[in-house]
Amino acid sequence: MSANVAPPKIRYRVQGMDCASCARKIETALTRVPGVSDIAISTTTETLRLRADGSGTGEQVEKVVRDLGYGITLVMSEETRHHHDHRAEDDPWWRSAKGRLTLFCGLSLAAAWGLAALLPGYEVWLYTAAMAVGLVPIARRAVSAALAGAPFTIETLMSIAAIGAVIIGETEEAAIVVLLFLVGELLEGVAAGRARASIRSLTGLVPKTAFIERNGSLEEVQAETLAVGDVIAVRAGDRVPADGTIVSGESAIDEAPVTGESTPKRKGKGETVFAGTINTDGSLRVQVTAEAQDNTIARVVRLVEEAQEAKAPTERFIDRFSRYYTPAVFVVGALVAILPPLLAGEPWGEWVYKGLAVLLIGCPCALVISTPAAIAAGLAAGARRGLLIKGGAVLEILGKVTAVALDKTGTLTEGRPQVTDVIALGEASARDVLEDAAALDATSSHPIARAIVARAQAEDIEVAPAVGVMAFGGKGVKGRFKRRGLFLGSPKAAAAITPLPPEVEARVAALQEDGKTVSVLLVNDAPVGLIAVRDEPREDAIEGLEALKARGIVPIMLTGDNAKTAAAIARTLGVEPRADLLPQDKLRIVNELRAQGKVVAKVGDGINDAPALAAADVGIAMGGGTDVALETADGAVLHGRVLDIARMIRLSRDTMGNIRQNITVALGLKAVFLVTTILGVTGLWPAILADTGATVLVTANAMRLLAAGGRT
Numbered sequence: 001m002s003a004n005v006a007p008p009k010i011r012y013r014v015q016g017m018d019c020a021s022c023a024r025k026i027e028t029a030l031t032r033v034p035g036v037s038d039i040a041i042s043t044t045t046e047t048l049r050l051r052a053d054g055s056g057t058g059e060q061v062e063k064v065v066r067d068l069g070y071g072i073t074l075v076m077s078e079e080t081r082h083h084h085d086h087r088a089e090d091d092p093w094w095r096s097a098k099g100r101l102t103l104f105c106g107l108s109l110a111a112a113w114g115l116a117a118l119l120p121g122y123e124v125w126l127y128t129a130a131m132a133v134g135l136v137p138i139a140r141r142a143v144s145a146a147l148a149g150a151p152f153t154i155e156t157l158m159s160i161a162a163i164g165a166v167i168i169g170e171t172e173e174a175a176i177v178v179l180l181f182l183v184g185e186l187l188e189g190v191a192a193g194r195a196r197a198s199i200r201s202l203t204g205l206v207p208k209t210a211f212i213e214r215n216g217s218l219e220e221v222q223a224e225t226l227a228v229g230d231v232i233a234v235r236a237g238d239r240v241p242a243d244g245t246i247v248s249g250e251s252a253i254d255e256a257p258v259t260g261e262s263t264p265k266r267k268g269k270g271e272t273v274f275a276g277t278i279n280t281d282g283s284l285r286v287q288v289t290a291e292a293q294d295n296t297i298a299r300v301v302r303l304v305e306e307a308q309e310a311k312a313p314t315e316r317f318i319d320r321f322s323r324y325y326t327p328a329v330f331v332v333g334a335l336v337a338i339l340p341p342l343l344a345g346e347p348w349g350e351w352v353y354k355g356l357a358v359l360l361i362g363c364p365c366a367l368v369i370s371t372p373a374a375i376a377a378g379l380a381a382g383a384r385r386g387l388l389i390k391g392g393a394v395l396e397i398l399g400k401v402t403a404v405a406l407d408k409t410g411t412l413t414e415g416r417p418q419v420t421d422v423i424a425l426g427e428a429s430a431r432d433v434l435e436d437a438a439a440l441d442a443t444s445s446h447p448i449a450r451a452i453v454a455r456a457q458a459e460d461i462e463v464a465p466a467v468g469v470m471a472f473g474g475k476g477v478k479g480r481f482k483r484r485g486l487f488l489g490s491p492k493a494a495a496a497i498t499p500l501p502p503e504v505e506a507r508v509a510a511l512q513e514d515g516k517t518v519s520v521l522l523v524n525d526a527p528v529g530l531i532a533v534r535d536e537p538r539e540d541a542i543e544g545l546e547a548l549k550a551r552g553i554v555p556i557m558l559t560g561d562n563a564k565t566a567a568a569i570a571r572t573l574g575v576e577p578r579a580d581l582l583p584q585d586k587l588r589i590v591n592e593l594r595a596q597g598k599v600v601a602k603v604g605d606g607i608n609d610a611p612a613l614a615a616a617d618v619g620i621a622m623g624g625g626t627d628v629a630l631e632t633a634d635g636a637v638l639h640g641r642v643l644d645i646a647r648m649i650r651l652s653r654d655t656m657g658n659i660r661q662n663i664t665v666a667l668g669l670k671a672v673f674l675v676t677t678i679l680g681v682t683g684l685w686p687a688i689l690a691d692t693g694a695t696v697l698v699t700a701n702a703m704r705l706l707a708a709g710g711r712t
Contacts, residue, residue, distance in 0.1 A: 007051045007052060007053050008051070009038065009049050009050065009051055010049070010050055010051070010052055010058065010074065011047060011048070011049050011074075011075040012047070012048040012049075012050075012061075012062075012065075012072050012073060012074055012075060013046055013047065013048075013072070013073045013075055014026065014041075014046050014047070014048050014065060014070050014071065014072050015046065015070060015071030015072070015073075015096075015097075016069065016070045016071055016096075016097065016098060016189065017041075017043050017046055017070055018043060018185070018189045018369075021153065021154060021364060021365065021368045021369075022043060022070070023041040023042075023043050024150070024323075025068060025145050025148075025150045025153055026041060026048065026064075026065060026068060026070065027039050027041055028145075028148060028149045028150045029064050029065075029068060029144075029145070029148030029149065029150065030050065030061060030064060030065075031149075032148060032149055033057065033060050033061060033064060034054070034057070035052055035053040035054040035057040036050055036051070036052055036053075036057060036060075036061060037050065037051045037053070038050055038051045043372065043376075047075075048065075048072070058074070062074075064148065067144040067148075068141055068144050068145055068148065069137065069140070069141035069144070069155075071097070093186060093189070093190055096186075096189070098182070098185055098186050098189055099186060101134065101137060101182060102134075102179070102182040102183055102185075102186050104133060105130070105133045105134035105178065105179050105182055106179055108129070108130040108133040108134075109127075109130045109175050109176070109179055111130070112126040112127050112129065112130035112175065123171070123172070124169070124171050127171040127172045127174070127175045128166055128171050128174075128175075130175045131162060131166070131171065131174050131175035131178050134175075134178040134179060134181070134182050135158075135159065135162050135163075135178050138155050138158050138159055138162075138178070138181070138182075139155070139159040141153075141155045142155035142156040142158075142159045152326040152327050152330065153326070154363050154364065154365055157326070157329065157330075157359045157360065157362065157363055158177075158178070158181050158360070158363070158688075160356070160359060161174075161177065161356045161357075161359045161360050161684065162174045162177060162178050164352065164355075164356045165177065165353070165356055165684060168349050168352050168353055168356075169349075170353065170684065173683065173684045173685055174684070176684075176685045177360065177684045177685050177687075177688050180685055180688045180689055180692060181688055181692070183692065184365075184688070184689075184691065184692025184695060184696070187692065187695070187696045205239065205275075205276030205297060206223060206239070206241060206242075206275045206276045206292075206295070206297055206298075207223055207238070207239045207241045208222065208223055208224075209221065209222060209223055209241070210222075210223045210226055210232050210241035210242065211232055211233045211234075211235075212226065212230055212231070212232050212233075213230075213231045213232065213233065213285070218233055223241040223242060223292060224292040224293075225292075226241065226242050226288050226291065226292060227288065227291060228288055228289060228290065228291060229287065229288065230287070230288045231247060231285055231286070231287050231288075232244070232285070232286050232287075232288060233283065233284070233285055233286075234273075234279045234283070234284045234285075234286055235279070235283055236251065236279060236280065236281050236282055236283060237278070237279070237280070238278070238279055239275075239276060239277065239278055239279075240253075240273045240274065240275055240276065240277050240278070240279060240286065241275060242275050242286070242288045242289075242290065242291075242292065242295055243272070243273070243274055243275050243288070243289050243290040243294075243295040243296055244272070244273055244286035244287050244288045244289050244290075245270065245271070245272055245273075245286065245287050245289055246267060246268060246269050246270065246271050246272075246273060246284055246285070246286055247269065247285040247286060247287050248269060248284070248285045249268070249269075249282055249283050249284040249285055250266070250267070250268035250269070250282055250284075251266075251267065251279050251280060251281055251282030251283070251284055252264035252265065252266050252267075252280045252281055252282075253265050253266075253267050253273055253277050253278070253279060253280070254277060254278040254279075254280050255274070255277045255639070264280055272289075273286060274295070274296045274297070275290075275295040275296060275297050275298075276297050296638065301383070313393060313396060314371055314392075314396060314656070314659055321367075325362075325364055325367070326362070326364050328362075329358070329359060329361075329362030329364075330359070332358055332362070333355045333356065333358040333359040333362065334355060335355075336351060336354050336355040336358050336678070337351050337352045337354070337355025337356070338351075338355070350680075353683065353684070354677055354678060354680070356684060357677045357682070357683055357684050357687045358674065358677060358687075360684060360687040360688045360691065361670050361673050361674050361677060361687045361690065361691065362670070363688070363691040365691060365694075365695045366662075366665070366666035366669070366670075366691060366694035366695040366697075366698050367663070367666040367667065367670075369695060369698060369699060370659060370662030370663050370665075370666050370698045370702075371392075371659050371662070371663075372392075373662070373698060373699050373702035373703075374655050374658040374659045374662060374701075374702040374705065375392040375395060375655065375659075376702070377655075377658075377702045377703055377704075377705040377706055378395055378651055378652070378654070378655035378658075378705050379391075379392070379395060380706060381651060381705050381706045381707075382395075382648065382651050384706075385644075385647070386637065386638035386639040386644065387635070387637060387638070387644055387647060387648045387651065388635055388636040388637075388638055389634075389635045389648065389651075389652075390633075390634055390635060391634075394618060394634045394635055395651075395652050395655055396652065396655075396656060397599065397617055397618055397652075398601070398618055398635070398648055398649050398651075398652035399649060399652035399653040399655070399656050400599045400617075401553060401599050401600070401601045401617070401618060401649055402552070402553060402554065402598045402599050402600075403553065403554045403555075403556065403593050403598040403599070403600050403601070404548055404553055404554070404555050404556070404600070404601045404602075404603060404645060405556045405558050405586070405589065405590055405593065405600060405601070405602050405603070405612070405616070406555060406556070406557055406558065406575075406603045406604075406642075406645075407557075407558055407559065407603065407604040407605065407622070408535075408557050408558065408559035408561060408566065408569060408577075409535060409559065409560075409561070410605055410622065410623070411603055411604060411605070411622045411642070412537055412538065412541050412545075412557060412569070412573060412575075412642060413535040413536060413537050413538060413541070413569065414535060414536060414537075414538055415535065416447060416450075416451070416535065417447050417448055417451045417517065417533040417534060417535050418451050418454075418455075418533060418534065418535070418536045419451050419452060419454075419455035419531060419532070419533050420516055420532050420533060420534050420536065421511060421516070421530070421531070421532035422434050422455070422529070422530075422531055423507065423529060423530040423531075423532075424528070424529050425504060425527050425528050425529055425530065426526075426527075426528060428523070428528040428529055430529070431459065431461065432528075432529075433521055433528060433529030433530075433531065434452070434455060434456050434459065434461060434531070435456065435461050435463075436481060436486055436488075436521055436523065436528075436529075437452050437456075437488050437519070437521055437529070437531055438452055438453050438455075438456035438457075438461060438463045439463065439464055439465060439466040439479070439481040439486070440466050440469060440477050440478070440479050440481070440486055440488045441453050441477065441488070442463050442464070442465035442466070443465055443469065444471070444477065448517065448519065448533050449477075451533050452519075452531060452533070464481075466479035466480060466481035466486060467479060467480050467481070468480050472489070472493070475489050475490060475492075475493035476488050476489015476490060476493045476494070476519070477489065484523050484524055485523070485524050485525070486521070486522065486523055487521070487522040487525075488519050488520070488521050488522075488531075489519060489520065490518075490519065490520070491505070491508045491518055491520050494520035494522055494527065497522060497525055498522065498525045498526065498527065500520070500527055501527070504520075504527055504530070507530060508520070508530065511530070511532045512564070513564065513568070514532075514534070514568045515534055515561075515564060515565035515566070515567070515568025515569055516532040516533065516534040516568075517532065517533050517534065518530055518531070518532050519531045519532075519533075534565075534568075534569075535569075537569065537572060537573055538640070538641070538642055540641050540642050540643040541573055541642045542572075542573055542574065543642075543643055544641065544642030544643035544644070544645060544646055545573055545574060545575055545642065546574075547643060547646035547647075548645065548646050548649075550646075551646065551649060551650070553646075553649070554576075554598070555575050555576075556575065556576050556577075556578060556589075556593075557569070557570055557573070557575045557576065557577045557578065558578050558581055558586050558589065558612075559577065559578070559579055559581060560579075560580065560581050560582065561579055561580075562579060562580060563577075563579040563580060565579075566578075566579035566580075567579070583611055583612070584611065586602075586611070586612040587611040587612045587615050589612075590602055590612045590615045590616050591615055594615075594616075594617070599617045600616045600617050600618075601616060601617065601618040601619075601620055601645070601649075602615070602616035602618070602619050602620065603620045603621075603622055603637075603645060604619075604620075604621070604622065605621065605622060605623070613633055618634050618635065619633040619634045619635075620633055620634065620635045620636065620637060620645065620648070621633035621635070621636040621637070622636075622637050622640055623637065623638070623639070623640035635648060651705075654705060655705060658701060658702055658704070658705055661701055662698035662701055662702065665694055665697055665698055665701070666694050666698055669690050669691075669693070669694045670690070670691075670694070672690075673686065673687055673690045
């Protein structure tokens with residue numbers, strides 16, 4: 001391999017890695033392996049990614065991880081892995097290595113208790129043997145970690161406390177403490193497994209097979225083999241097996257499994273469908289637009305997995321804090337054990353016992369898992385609802401946003417014109433006006449023409465094309481329909497053909513004042529109707545903006561449109577407009593808002609507004625199903641709802657509140673038991689039980705976010 005070419009990244013599954021301290025221990029050990037670089041670990045997805053330069057490096061990596069007490073399985077090179085890289089669900093807890101060890105340790109303790117009643121005088125040896133069943137694997141992991149450069153681990157704390165308890169004659173309590181520690185680790189693993197399952201459940205939404213059109217017939221194939229351009233049939237009631245565009249057919253698409261929306265959306269030819277959604281009532285032919293490993297769900301899962309590795313500032317602080325915290329616990333435990341006997345003549349046995357209890361109270365598991373568990377749950381909760389947040393740092397800063405700058409076209413509005421007014425002049429009816437206009441526009445691809453034809457079809461008007469149609473760029477279109485000469489164009493172009501009455505000009509001016517584009521229909525050179533179109537606000541735009549205001553956030557609309565059009569839309573939405581903007585103007589406005597001390601989120605399409613998205617504290621792509629949007633922004637609202645911006649911010653604030661609760665529980669329980677231990681109220685086994693309980697409590701609290709991710 002050339003010296004200039006980096007070795008490919010290798011991906012492993014690591015079993016039994018349940019909290020941040022596990023990840024740090026593995027990372028510390030692997031940094032000492034020659035040839036290993038770019039180490040990235042995610043406890044939530046049980047993944048280890050690294051570069052290994054050398055044929056034997058992979059074997060060394062696996063040996064180091066196994067020596068630390070974890071299972072490890074090579075998945076494959078990141079450059080060659082595909083969407084089918086998914087494992088079976090975890091075995092039941094009693095079939096896992098931790099489960100078997102815990103059960104065996106529990107049976108040994110029960111046997112020791114029974115034999116102690118039958119063999120008086122042998123209690124010490126019986127309980128020591130029972131303790132050794134669980135302690136030997138723990139101590140082995142502690143030694144491996146110490147040799148690998150991580151001497152201050154939970155296993156080290158546990159080993160010292162248990163051995164010390166035996167030395168001072170508390171063998172029965174030492175055996176109970178070891179069992180409780182193993183039970184705590186087991187519960188921690190079960191709780192962490194729930195977070196992993198929540199992410200993996202996304203991939204289960206995509207069906208395994210698909211019906212592809214080949215040689216005039218349908219053939220059932222594996223969904224992961226579909227290629228871009230393939231045409232597949234999706235029957236009523238089936239899940240859509242790939243991202244694609246509807247070629248023919250119409251149906252209500254239930255997007256609830258992906259977005260949480262309860263109402264199916266009616267979709268037809270030319271509209272986009274996502275893998276994992278449900279085709280409820282009609283047959284569809286869909287052209288595939290993304291391969292299995294690149295469909296929306298696969299990309300969301302992959303980005304969420306990678307986001308686990310991007311630590312939030314709070315998480316980095318807790319991580320740094322715990323590096324000093326654990327050695328400090330050793331020092332405090334030693335001082336508690338030594339100082340009272342030395343300085344005050346207190347009994348050595350009593351204070352050594354208390355010092356050992358302090359070591360157990362100081363176990364850092366609950367503290368170090370408090371933040372990553374909440375971050376992982378928050379990211380997963382968002383992903384399940386189409387709110388893609390790329391990392392803990394982004395999730396944290398979203399909650400601090402005080403101003404949101406939103407593009408108008410395609411963000412606050414649908415991004416395509418819609419007919420808003422059809423006005424008949426004279427004897428013609430509005431239906432006649434629409435039928436004539438649609439006849440002229442039947443074969444045009446112009447956005448306004450498509451809007452007029454769509455409105456006619458929505459009103460059950462049969463659209464028949466006019467004959468002799470000619471288009472005049474920027475002016476209008478003319479042709480013949482039902483033996484009459486028709487012209488549809490701008491008011492200025494129509495007035496050049498025939499003068500418009502003052503009352504018609506007044507109505508045109510009123511429509512234009514509302515930011516609408518007006519077309520005048522002439523029949524045999526006489527004005528018979530007006531059609532107004534406008535890019536209308538999204539259905540949830542007003543509700544979404546009100547939700548932002550309710551959180552104390554100032555929304556601002558940015559647009560390149562003229563001031564009159566911008567003002568009309570802004571009045572409808574109740575938002576402050578900034579109009580006639582070029583990309584550099586949007587960048588300037590974002591910088592001005594930040595200079596005023598505001599934390600700014602910029603919401604746009606992720607392409608034309610790249611400078612402003614990059615300059616904002618958080619850049620959010622609206623309707624981010626495209627590769628560019630997913631890659632350029634800090635987050636993406638995959639399903640294009642304005643309300644989802646407020647939901648994303650709410651999720652961030654919920655997550656940060658959850659983290660504060662978790663830290664309070666973790667440190668609060670330790671403080672309480674520290675005091676009760678020094679006072680002699682509690683001892684060894686309540687101390688380890690408190691740490692176990694705190695770990696399970698903070699993990700369970702974090703899991704609550706999975707149920708609350710869609711709230712506003």
